[in-house]
Amino acid sequence: MAKFLTNREENYAQWYNDLVLKADLAENSAVRGCMVIKPYGYAIWEKIQAELDRLFKATGHVNAYFPLFIPKSFFSKEAAHVEGFAKECAVVTHYRLKTDESGKGIVVDPSAKLEEELIIRPTSETIIWNSYKNWIQSYRDLPILINQWANVVRWEMRTRLFLRTAEFLWQEGHTAHATREEAIEETEKMINVYASFAENSMALPVIKGYKSENERFAGALDTFAIEALMQDGKALQAGTSHFLGQNFAKAFDVQFTDKSGKLDYVWATSWGVSTRLMGAIIMGHADNNGLVLPPKLAPIQVVIIPIFKNSEQLASISETAIKIKSDLEQKGISVKYDNRDNNTPGWKFADYELKGVPVRLAIGPRDLQNKTVEIARRDNLSKETVPVEKVSEFIPKLLEDIQANIYQKAYNFRKENTFHVDKWEDFVSKLDDQGGFIMAHWDGTAETEEKIKDETKATIRCIPFDSPDEEGKCIYSGKPSRRRVLFARSY
DSSP: OOTTSOOTTTOHHHHHHHHHHHTTSEEEOSSTTOEEEOHHHHHHHHHHHHHHHHHHHHTTOEEOOOOSEEEHHHHTTSHHHHHHHGGGOEEEEEOOEEEOTTSSSEEEOGGGEEEEEEEEOSOOHHHHHHHHHHHOSBGGGOOEEEEEEEEEEOOOSSOBTTTBOSEEEEEEEEEEESSHHHHHHHHHHHHHHHHHHHHHTSOOOOEEEEOOGGGSOTTOSEEEEEEEEOTTSOEEEEEEEEEEETHHHHHTTOEEEOTTSOEEEOEEEEEEEETHHHHHHHHHHOBTTBOOOOGGGOSOSEEEEEOOSSHHHHHHHHHHHHHHHHHHHTTTOOEEEOOOSSSOHHHHHHHHHHTTOSEEEEEOHHHHHHTEEEEEETTTOOEEEEEGGGHHHHHHHHHHHHHHHHHHHHHHHHHHTEEEOOSHHHHHHHHHHTOOEEEEEOOSOHHHHHHHHHHHSOEEEEEETTOOOOOEEOTTTOOEESSEEEEEOBO
16 A cells, blocks of 8 residues: 555545645645645546547537636526526626735735626526527527636535646537427437446546436426546546436526527526546545546556666667567557656556556666566456567457446445445435445435435435336335436436
8 A cells, every 4th residue: 555645544635635746737826715725636637538528529519618707697597507606606706906006015906896796607607598598590500519718616615636626627518409309419429428428548447327306406397417526435427417307597587589480588507527526536436546447538548667777778779679569559558668767666656556657668778688568457456477579469458447447446445335225314324434325215305315414424325327217215204206216426
């Protein structure tokens, strides 16, 4: 175990914080509740961003950018939306500073008060739909399929790096459609895109489902979500897709003339994921030795470390290492050759293990003699010796195996920690003793949902799409229930 990491089993929260800091992913900033994403952490985010961007464009979406500032009056147009975000909004009231007349530094110029306060975007539905009003007149203008990569601000009181910060990075899709059916199809399509990305790229199994009315996005008629189980038994919402109906179109008077010449309001969706996915990768896969990165999202997929005593040995090793590096890069694999002489091989081994690099190659003088390379896997910490001439064929298959193994391990963990529970006392004890996903009956009322949350801190994570009809009794009220829903404590 890495000596500088808190043991995961002893203090999970501290282990997480230690890992984020020690692996050079991020750090707390001078601004309360905000974070600095460091180069290595940002490199992982860029891999996430690039793959999602590819998937969005493959489904017909295009990127645009809208203002950071939103007039306060825009929020008041959609009542449920403003109520949902009111407590998290940062507000700009003035536009100028001046030198304090008493010589005490800089103060806000009271004469520079804005006529209308500006909200720093917590999400962009309102400012985007104000633009859509000018863009849409006819069915010929539809659909509009736009995504935005941006930063948003939600004034959180309790923050944790990547999981919950006052400012974070994300993407938000905002689409406009001529029919209800098209909008619902879009909502479903994007939650499936997110699920596919989570499982295929992040190696993280997820459960797709509907949010309860209490947990829906503010202003949405329906919210779909993907939920993942972290290694401490808590759930993490890894993506959401919202069917907005005609709510925002009515709020901003966005109407169009359909094919029959009739005037109607536009149908809308929105969907998004954020840097919270970084937290999901960490908590879904990492161990007491550090990060375990899925190869598809690892900035460095293979690191080559020479073991040498002098410059002559290094020169000989480098010839082989550079050839391997070139061969692998031609196959689209990212490789780093770390030939620095200011750190020992042992230090490098520990550092790359901490940073979750999937594969490590070590080459020393004896390896040169034997024409072999030592290959170490980060996922299971195993090692094997491979002939040099077979490395370029061996590594691509190994990366695929590591990706699959990381997923399978996470899947097995979720399976072992998903419980069907029918009694309230069992429900409570499972949450307290083990955590995990709990499939239990619920009577469908917001009142019962709130009471369960108040008494256990567990929420309905989603109503799984594939949850079968099953007659039963609510875990709390004893009233009839037609299907089980997914409960868990969450981040």
